[in-house]
Amino acid sequence: MAFLSKILNLSVILMAGFIYIARGDGSAGFTESKAVYYPNSIQQGTQYGSCEYGAFGTTLNGGDVSAASRLYRNGVGCGACYQVRCTNNKYCSTNGVNIVITDSGASRNTDFILSQHAFAGMGQTPDAGCAILVLGYIGIQYRRVSCNYPNKNITFYIDKSSNYPYYLAFQIWYQGGDKDITVVQLCETINLTCKLLERSHGATWAVGSPPSGPLSIRMLLSGDNDDNDDMWLVSANNIPQNWTAGAIYDSGMQVHM
Secondary structure, three states: OHHHHHHHHHHHHHHHHHHHHHHHOOOOOOEEEEEEEOOOOOOOOOOOOOOOOOOHHHHHHHHOEEEEOHHHHHHOOOOOEEEEEEOOOOOEOOOOEEEEEEEEOOOOOOOEEEOHHHHHHOEOOHHHHHHHHHHOOEEEEEEEEOEOOOOOOOEEEEOOOOEOOOEEEEEEEOOOEOOEEEEEEEEEOOOOEEEEOEEEEOOEEEEEOOOOOOEEEEEEEEOOOOOOOOEEEEOOOOEOOOOOOOOEEEOOOOOOO
């Protein structure tokens, strides 16, 4: 029994040492993958992305944006933020770059097609960033992180396809935190009647025959795991009764988590 006890104690020590070594390279929580960049795009993002952000998508997050393949998730992934860092020690920085998903796409079995700005941003220096661009295809590690938009509230953009008062479509911009918007309700604030919206395409939510009067938007935020951390978020500011296509309305709130 004493011999067995020594073996068990040694196993615990070895296991603890293994855990320490595994975490020493800073890779805990990261997933291994590959990335390329938009070779024919402007240095920032593209206004033709599947999330349908348009010109907003080219400058969002300072142009550090990306298309994703499986992480796009039929539009649920639009607006999600990831830390992406390349693994070539000669050129790549430890922190990499934080990107926002604005498009869908895959190339050469990659998870990300970064903007040129983001791809070069993974470099240790500007010269190293240029060298990474020359490589064009590189091994990476990535993990989900919280989005952070200083001095910005969640914003509702009324899509130009909207037709008052018969059809309302909108996108939700500048959502902070690390949760997905999985359910959206549109509520008329006087009689408290609500309609469940459908994800039309990309980041756009839409409804025919929307409620009349000032409108409140309720959003269900869901995490990536099953720890029952879903939460409802209700806009502090209402969309006015006479909303117009192309208008932008401040929700009066933000998610900080």
